Amino acid sequence: MKEAVIGIDIGGTFTKYGVIDREGNCMAESFTNTTTHYNFDDYLKDLYDAIEKNMQFLKGQVEIKGVGIGAPNGNYYAGTIENAVNLNWRGIIPVSEKMKKYYPGLTIALTNDANAAAIGEMVFGGAKDMKDFIVITLGTGLGSGIVVNGDLVYGQDGFAGELGHINAHLNGRDCGCGRKGCLEAYASASGIRRTVFWLLAERMIDSELREVNFNDLTAKMISEAALRGDKIALEAFDYTGWILGSKLADTVAHNSPEAIFLLGGLANSRELIINPTKKYMEENLLPIYRNKVKILLSSLPDMNAGVLGAGALAWNELRRL
Amino acid sequence: MKEAVIGIDIGGTFTKYGVIDREGNCMAESFTNTTTHYNFDDYLKDLYDAIEKNMQFLKGQVEIKGVGIGAPNGNYYAGTIENAVNLNWRGIIPVSEKMKKYYPGLTIALTNDANAAAIGEMVFGGAKDMKDFIVITLGTGLGSGIVVNGDLVYGQDGFAGELGHINAHLNGRDCGCGRKGCLEAYASASGIRRTVFWLLAERMIDSELREVNFNDLTAKMISEAALRGDKIALEAFDYTGWILGSKLADTVAHNSPEAIFLLGGLANSRELIINPTKKYMEENLLPIYRNKVKILLSSLPDMNAGVLGAGALAWNELRRL
Numbered sequence: 001m002k003e004a005v006i007g008i009d010i011g012g013t014f015t016k017y018g019v020i021d022r023e024g025n026c027m028a029e030s031f032t033n034t035t036t037h038y039n040f041d042d043y044l045k046d047l048y049d050a051i052e053k054n055m056q057f058l059k060g061q062v063e064i065k066g067v068g069i070g071a072p073n074g075n076y077y078a079g080t081i082e083n084a085v086n087l088n089w090r091g092i093i094p095v096s097e098k099m100k101k102y103y104p105g106l107t108i109a110l111t112n113d114a115n116a117a118a119i120g121e122m123v124f125g126g127a128k129d130m131k132d133f134i135v136i137t138l139g140t141g142l143g144s145g146i147v148v149n150g151d152l153v154y155g156q157d158g159f160a161g162e163l164g165h166i167n168a169h170l171n172g173r174d175c176g177c178g179r180k181g182c183l184e185a186y187a188s189a190s191g192i193r194r195t196v197f198w199l200l201a202e203r204m205i206d207s208e209l210r211e212v213n214f215n216d217l218t219a220k221m222i223s224e225a226a227l228r229g230d231k232i233a234l235e236a237f238d239y240t241g242w243i244l245g246s247k248l249a250d251t252v253a254h255n256s257p258e259a260i261f262l263l264g265g266l267a268n269s270r271e272l273i274i275n276p277t278k279k280y281m282e283e284n285l286l287p288i289y290r291n292k293v294k295i296l297l298s299s300l301p302d303m304n305a306g307v308l309g310a311g312a313l314a315w316n317e318l319r320r321l
Numbered sequence: 322m323k324e325a326v327i328g329i330d331i332g333g334t335f336t337k338y339g340v341i342d343r344e345g346n347c348m349a350e351s352f353t354n355t356t357t358h359y360n361f362d363d364y365l366k367d368l369y370d371a372i373e374k375n376m377q378f379l380k381g382q383v384e385i386k387g388v389g390i391g392a393p394n395g396n397y398y399a400g401t402i403e404n405a406v407n408l409n410w411r412g413i414i415p416v417s418e419k420m421k422k423y424y425p426g427l428t429i430a431l432t433n434d435a436n437a438a439a440i441g442e443m444v445f446g447g448a449k450d451m452k453d454f455i456v457i458t459l460g461t462g463l464g465s466g467i468v469v470n471g472d473l474v475y476g477q478d479g480f481a482g483e484l485g486h487i488n489a490h491l492n493g494r495d496c497g498c499g500r501k502g503c504l505e506a507y508a509s510a511s512g513i514r515r516t517v518f519w520l521l522a523e524r525m526i527d528s529e530l531r532e533v534n535f536n537d538l539t540a541k542m543i544s545e546a547a548l549r550g551d552k553i554a555l556e557a558f559d560y561t562g563w564i565l566g567s568k569l570a571d572t573v574a575h576n577s578p579e580a581i582f583l584l585g586g587l588a589n590s591r592e593l594i595i596n597p598t599k600k601y602m603e604e605n606l607l608p609i610y611r612n613k614v615k616i617l618l619s620s621l622p623d624m625n626a627g628v629l630g631a632g633a634l635a636w637n638e639l640r641r642l
Contacts, residue, residue, distance in 0.1 A: 082609075132477050146575065148469045148476075155469075155577025156453050157613060165607040166571040177607055250487040254467065254575050256476025286486040286498055288403075292478060 001063045005314035006051060006103075009113065009306030010034060010071035012086035015047060018304065019055050019062060020311030024124030026304060027062065030054045040089045041098065048102045066107035067099060068314030070116030070306050077158035079110045085176070109317040113137070113306055115152055115161065117298070118145025119316050120309030121261055126299035132257045135298065136163065136248075138266035138273070141176065142184035142191075148255060163251065164188070168243050187244035189219035189265035195236045196222055207232035223269040237269065241276020248277065249284035252293055263298035263305060270297060322384045326635035327372060327424075330434065330627030331355060331392035333407035333461075336368060339625060340376050340383060341632030345445030347625060348383065349376045361410045362419065369423045387428035388420060389635030391437030391627050398479035400431045406497070430638040434458070434627055436473055436482065438619070439466025440637050441630030442582055447620035453578045456619065457484065457569075459587035459594070462497065463505035463512075469576060484572065485509070489564050508565035510540035510586035516557045517543055528553035544590040558590070562597020569598065570605035573614055584619035584626060591618060 002021060009016045011034060018029035032050050037043030055062070073084040079096025081087065096108045111119070118135040121127040127135075131150040137143040142164035146153040153160045164184035165177055172181025173194060185191055196209055196217065207230050212221065225233035248260060266273055278295040285293075300308050323342060330337045332355060339350035353371050358364035376383070394405040400417025402408065417429045432440070439456040442448040448456075452471040458464040463485035467474040474481045485505035486498055493502030494515060506512055517530055517538065529546050530538065530553055546554035569581060587594055599616040606614075621629050 132481075148474050149472050151470050153469050153576055156579040157577055157609075159609050160453075160575065160577035162574045162607055162609075166574050167567065167605065179605075179607070246488065250571070251575065253483045253487050254481065254572065255474055256478055256481035258477040284488065284500075286483055286500070288478075288480050288483075 002061060003065050004058075004062045005066045005068060005311050005318070006055075006064060007307040007309070007311030007314065008047070008067065008069045009116070009304075009310050010069065010081075010087070011113070011306065012072065016304065016307050017047070017051055017054075018307040018311065019058060019064070020308060020315075022315060024308060024312070026307065026311075028055045028058055029304060029307060035088065038088045040093050044098055044102070064103070064106065066109070066314035066318050067103050068116070068310040068312065068317070069095060069099070069108070069110040070113040070310040070313065071095065071110060072113060074110045074112040074115070075158040076109070076111040076115065076152070076154050079108070081110075107314060107317050107321065109313050111152070111313055112143070113309070114143030115145040115154075116309030116313050117143075117263055117300065117305055118147055118152060118309070120300050120305060120312040121298060122147060122150075123312035123315055124300065124308055126261060126296055127259065130258045132255060133259045133261065134251065134255070134257050135261045135263060137264040138188050138262060139264040140188065140190050142188045146255065147257075163247075166247060166250075168247055183243065183247050187240055187247070187266075192219055192222055192236050192240045192266060193217050195239050196232060199232050199235055199239070203232060203235075205231050209233060219266045219269065223272055226269070226272050237272045238276045240266075241273060242280045244273075245277040245280030245282075246284045248281045248295075249289075252281070252285060252289050256289060257293060259294040259296050261296050261298045263300065263302065267297055268302065323382060324386050325379075325383045326387045326389060326632050326639070327385060328628040328630070328632030328635065329368070329388065329390045330437070330631050331390065331402075331408070332434070332627065333393065337625065337628050338368070338372055338375075339628040339632065340379060340385070341629060341636075343636060345629060345633070347628065347632075349379055350625060350628060351375045356409065359409045361414050364410075365419055365423070385424070385427065387430070387635035387639050388424050389437070389631040389633065389638070390416060390420070390429070390431040391434040391631040391634065392416065392431060393434060395431045395433040395436070396479040397430070397432040397436065397473070397475050400429070402431075428635060428638050428642065430634050432473070432634055433464070434630070435464030436466040436475075437630030437634050438464075438584055438621065438626055439468055439473060439630070441621050441626060441633040442619060443468060443471075444633035444636055445621065445629055447582060447617055448580065451579045453576060454580045454582065455572065455576070455578050456582045456584060458585040459509050459583060460585040461509065461511050463509045467576065468578075484568075487568060487571075489568055504564070504568050508561055508568070508587075513540055513543055513557050513561045513587060514538050516560050517553060520553050520556055520560070524553060524556070526552050530554060540587050540590065544593055547590070547593050558593045559597045561587075562594060563601045565594075566598040566601030566603075567605040569602045569616075570610075573602070573606060573610050577610060578614060580615040580617050582617050582619045584621065584623065588618060589623065
């Protein structure tokens with residue numbers, strides 16, 4: 001019987017899940033809605049039922065060895081989701097403990113979504129042969145998973161690796177965390193949208209983005225405008241790359257990683273974001289680090305990177321046993 | 322026979338060394354001059370002879386198991402000193418390899434001085450029970466040793482942990498590395514001296530420091546003036562703590578350490594530097610990290626912290642074998 005794990009990616013809107021073998025093949029994949037349940041126990045029961053139903057066809061072929069979960073504010077040490085502002089469940093939710101009732105005897109592990117992406121990159125992706133690297137997710141916010149000496153950096157409390165909240169600008173833009181000037185207020189799919197609106201105010205040049213209102217604007221639209229040569233869109237990418245690249249230079253001074261992988265909505269702009277980020281990172285590096293650190297696109301498919309990451313977390317735990 | 326290691330701390334001016342037992346007791350300690358030798362081989366021969374002579378009285382009582390070396394720009398992976406601007410020897414010096422000829426069969430390890438201090442703190446000092454912490458040396462420059470999951474962070478190239486060169490001020494003060502605005506241009510014994518001179522220019526209030534020229538001014542004098550209530554000196558400590566504390570908040574967002582230890586010249590000002598650093602770090606922390614991270618004085622004696630650190634490095638290597 002083939003061995004596999006279940007990977008669960010709890011997002012603000014959808015919960016995606018899949019059955020992942022040791023090579024990273026996803027044998028059954030589907031999703032449920034995260035927002036419909038205000039009671040976590042009800043959510044978990046429905047999720048379990050949905051998973052069971054969807055993997056029915058694998059019975060007898062696959063032996064499930066563990067369950068990996070990626071979630072916002074997921075705490076690896078405690079197996080909890082703690083005060084996640086984009087989920088319905090308040091306070092501290094003992095997810096792993098509750099999950100054990102549905103999967104008795106199995107290895108269950110939970111971490112935050114960006115950490116899961118980093119483990120996914122290490123186990124199944126472009127970081128297979130790396131011991132020191134960083135994954136940056138550029139979505140609504142900026143998430144990060146840091147790997148040092150082949151292990152995820154969790155710190156004393158399980159919450160290490162919040163690069164979205166290092167300071168990028170003294171008294172800068174409001175951040176969702178209640179402070180000002182955090183990196184994710186600039187370098188994220190939402191951040192570049194804010195940068196476009198700031199540039200539309202600063203500059204007097206034409207731009208197709210002057211026809212779009214704030215709420216309708218997406219990173220994809222900015223990317224498409226840039227590819228058509230729109231000067232505001234191009235400057236927005238340059239500015240975003242400057243902020244991100246110069247801050248990543250400081251991160252390199254901490255960890256000297258072999259590579260930094262970009263993933264998520266804004267990373268889909270590919271060279272538009274990679275090139276200025278790399279350029280400004282190099283310009284700001286201490287000489288000993290220059291021309292050593294790769295900026296790469298994640299090799300995990302964006303669509304199910306979360307599920308693969310969660311599955312990789314479970315496999316990684318099983319390996320350590 | 323008692324087991325011990327030799328710890329060697331190569332500094333810009335002096336090379337200190339000692340025989341260190343497993344408990345961190347220093348049984349023989351002395352120093353030579355680093356600056357008198359322009360040829361590394363000559364330096365090493367004289368150093369070896371001096372060590373042999375000084376530990377003559379321990380023969381028959383002590384069995385030397387290894388040699389640990391802390392040095393500026395020391396590369397742990399390669400056992401080399403690489404392009405150290407404050408030493409006479411240019412280029413890449415294969416220190417461990419050359420040392421092997423004098424100590425055949427022994428474990429020999431080399432790292433940079435701040436990393437050695439961090440290992441000293443872990444093996445003999447205040448971080449004995451910690452797996453995630455950082456040591457910051459505040460001397461002429463700012464050095465750092467970062468420990469994650471109980472291991473030093475070396476990164477892909479052996480040069481991780483250069484927090485002295487993260488950016489503290491866009492287009493700020495000239496730094497010895499050739500760039501501008503690096504943290505060590507503000508937060509170090511030299512940095513606070515520059516801050517005093519900047520404040521003497523900015524402010525019109527009296528200060529005993531108006532009687533001192535730049536070259537004569539020391540961190541100790543600033544510290545003594547502050548203790549006497551000198552307003553310029555007090556503001557200089559506040560400003561230094563603001564820069565250091567706000568940057569350490571970003572470092573916490575990387576690693577979430579249990580403690581940050583301060584060591585070296587400026588750390589001897591104790592509460593004068595600890596208090597504002599702690600205050601501004603807390604003010605700049607993401608809420609989940611608040612009131613969790615200790616700012617502590619190193620518990621290694623400043624006088625031989627380098628030698629103890631180098632000895633701890635050797636013991637740590639022996640433990641890993």
